[in-house]
Amino acid sequence: MSMGAGEMVFFVVAGVAVVSALGVVLHPSPVYCALSLIVTLFQIAVLFLLLDAQMVAFLQILVYAGAIMVLFLFVIMLLNPERDVDRPPHTLRGVIAGVGGLFAAELAWFFLRRGKLPQLKASDVASNYGSVAALGRSLYTDHALSFELTSVLLLVAVVGAVVLARKGGD
Amino acid sequence: MGIEIGIAVVKALVVVLIALHLTVLLLWVERKGSALIQNRIGANRASIFGVLPWNTGLVNTLLADPVKMFTKEDFVPDGADRFLHSLAPFLSVFPILVTFACVPFGDELRIGDRVISLQVADLNVGLLYILATASIAVYGVVLAGWASNNRWAMLGGLRGSAQMISYELAMGLALVSMVMTYGTLELQTMARAQGAGLGTFLGIGKPVLDWLPAWGIFYQPFAFLLFLTAGIAESKRIPFDLPESESELISGYYTEYSGGKQATFMFSDFAECVLVSALVVTMFFGGWQVPFLGREGFAFPWGGTLALPHLLIVSAQLLAFLGKVFFFCWFQILIRWTLPRFRYDQLMQLGWKILLPLSLANVAVSALVILLWQ
């Protein structure tokens, strides 16, 4: 099977994403888990770029990797949790990991079975697919209501976070 | 295919070299410029064989200091996280350099029948790319503070990253009004749009307005002020440099760094200064545009034309870009040595309670004006 450049990039990025996701889940120190998650987010952003979703890819870096993860790191550093308060007993850990692995394998096998998925036509996509203009047009016309509701949600979240994190609630 | 990769590599090299050289030059300008402002002489002791260069401090800054920095002992403090301590300087400087990929430093270059756009990556979402990669620089500060195993360094790190995130918001919003004005996120398109005369760009009929070039500062002065302030705060220069305040927290978040790693932090400071200047120039001052210089030569509004060879035009535009960026770097150095430092709560108040509402108001007013203008 000849691998074009795009396919090689996909497999490398997918591999790094899986390894760093495992790092999030398995590393004992929370700071390193956060860093692994940042690496995972970058791999997902590259995969978005491979899928012609430019705007969403850079939004992912800006919002997820650039803001949300900084918030996570802040909280980890403020709380400074100990490294070893982390593991359930050995046997239970093994069972959970085994079940998780089976789950992963089953999902992968389900999706990789060719011919069982309805063959969607690989239609020609619009020339400005994934651009700012296309995303903006879709967002403000078809999904305008969700957009407005999301802004209300963000307002509620900001107010809620400020109230919750204040010292000595009153 | 190979040629295209070669061209892209050359362009990337040129951009990185421009950024690096400007940064190093800024170090010297800062030392001698601050000496001028403060009515003293500045560094002038080092020289080559006792002769050159006289009193300019060039050898001092460009040769002696880097050698000193890189030959110092490089230690990791006791009990600190080794890997994170070494990673933080890279995370501070790498995103800033990568951001230069979307900054246009000239119009197209025509060699034979190949047209090369003088921008490393002409992304459809250029401005968003710049904001995204610039936001990664926060990790350098946070990790430097955390990995130093030093209470004061961590305090500086947390403060610094909180400051950077707050001013990222104001920066982004100030840019939103520019995006609305130009109708695109691509920086090269923005730079090209500023080549027209002011009257033509705004659609006003008076030909006398065409004598002014359609630079962003003429129709969005407020956004310029907001963006410049937010940009200076983002790069943690005085008057916003509490995270590294030299007289209060020793060196703030990079207290426990020495030698090459500290040099990298200083380097990222100046590199971000160059980046903010480059962005200001591209969006508000015409980027690489020389007034009245089109692709064929000068086209004056009073009717005269002057045809010029292609390479001369490209070099003129490149020099114009470098000159404007250098002017704004010097302007930031001027501000640094003139204004006192903000207190931390004043800083956060400025970012959240003043800059953010003003940027939002600017966006609203711009939207209204653009709508009514059509």
Next chain:
Amino acid sequence: MVPVEYYLALSGILFAIGASGVALRRNVIVMFMSIEVMLNAANLAFVAVARHIGSMDGQVVVFFVMTVAAAEAAVGLAIILAVFRNRRTVDAAELATLRW
């Protein structure tokens, strides 16, 4: 061109890893991070299928998922901070008071 099934398989694997993380870890912050891994896996599936059928709706959904994840992260971490202030721990086993 990588077929869409590969992207969906990768998304499934990442989702399963995230789900195991929520069950495996006792530190609530790391549990939260595993949830973020799951959200990203779902985002990847959305974008892959959106590209496959040529529609922008998948990317709009991803936009909303990112926004909601940001809001949820802010509120969730504020809750963790408030709980930590009272109980001095982020260990899920010690915070489990709703047990029978």
